[in-house]
Amino acid sequence: xxxxxxxxxxxxxxxxxxxxxxxxxxxxxxxxxxxxxxxxxxxxxxxxxxxxxxxxxxxxxxxxxxxxxxxxxxxxxxxxxxxxxxxxxxxxxxxxxxxxxxxxxxxxxxxxxxx
Amino acid sequence: xxxxxxxxxxxxxxxxxxxxxxxxxxxxxxxxxxxxxxxxxxxxxxxxxxxxxxxxxxxxxxxxxxxxxxxxxxxxxxxxxxxxxxxxxxxxxxxxxxxxxxxxxxxxxxxxxxxxxx
Numbered sequence: 001x002x003x004x005x006x007x008x009x010x011x012x013x014x015x016x017x018x019x020x021x022x023x024x025x026x027x028x029x030x031x032x033x034x035x036x037x038x039x040x041x042x043x044x045x046x047x048x049x050x051x052x053x054x055x056x057x058x059x060x061x062x063x064x065x066x067x068x069x070x071x072x073x074x075x076x077x078x079x080x081x082x083x084x085x086x087x088x089x090x091x092x093x094x095x096x097x098x099x100x101x102x103x104x105x106x107x108x109x110x111x112x113x114x115x
Numbered sequence: 116x117x118x119x120x121x122x123x124x125x126x127x128x129x130x131x132x133x134x135x136x137x138x139x140x141x142x143x144x145x146x147x148x149x150x151x152x153x154x155x156x157x158x159x160x161x162x163x164x165x166x167x168x169x170x171x172x173x174x175x176x177x178x179x180x181x182x183x184x185x186x187x188x189x190x191x192x193x194x195x196x197x198x199x200x201x202x203x204x205x206x207x208x209x210x211x212x213x214x215x216x217x218x219x220x221x222x223x224x225x226x227x228x229x230x231x232x233x
Binding site: 033040041042043044045048058059088090102103104105106108109 | 119121124150152158159160162165206208220221222223224225226
């Protein structure tokens with residue numbers, strides 16, 4: 001158990017509203033990631049973090065921002081949600097000490113619906 | 116750029132049949148890592164295996180086996196004597212070495228939905 005908690009698990013919101021998803025880990029691993037899962041696309045990387053205040057963009061970062069002010073929390077924000085951001089969002093961590101290409105462990109996912 | 120293709124979007128088998136899930140990848144790196152994940156109906160992602168590009172030995176774990184062939188850029192996954200509990204979406208993923216800040220940026224295939232009927 002990698003100790004990853006995502007909140008909220010389900011959210012329905014309206015176009016144009018801001019949304020923040022939270023990922024919390026209990027073991028203070030350095031690397032954290034946000035992916036989105038859509039049919040036919042598998043999982044695609046949105047943003048990742050390699051330490052407190054150290055973040056960078058992934059493949060599909062447009063419309064998203066992230067913050068990491070504490071090791072244990074990685075926040076994903078949709079400043080103005082659009083229907084194309086309806087998706088399931090997964091947070092992941094890479095356990096320290098597993099090498100630069102160690103496997104990722106995923107949270108349970110957050111299902112976001114933008115009406 | 117790296118790419119992973121899982122051409123089979125859905126496969127349906129009857130329990131006890133063997134089934135192979137295909138994964139083809141593209142990368143310019145000589146050092147890379149391949150992964151398989153399972154996503155059961157409950158939705159979580161479960162890590163199954165990691166393989167590096169220098170190790171072409173096939174791997175077997177119980178009813179699961181993996182065939183890695185660099186010559187065809189494939190990393191196929193076989194389930195022997197399938198069971199209903201194997202029903203899930205299976206994802207193949209690729210990571211190129213090394214992006215020093217990113218740690219491990221996995222590129223996923225689109226997934227294969229496996230349905231095992233009793």
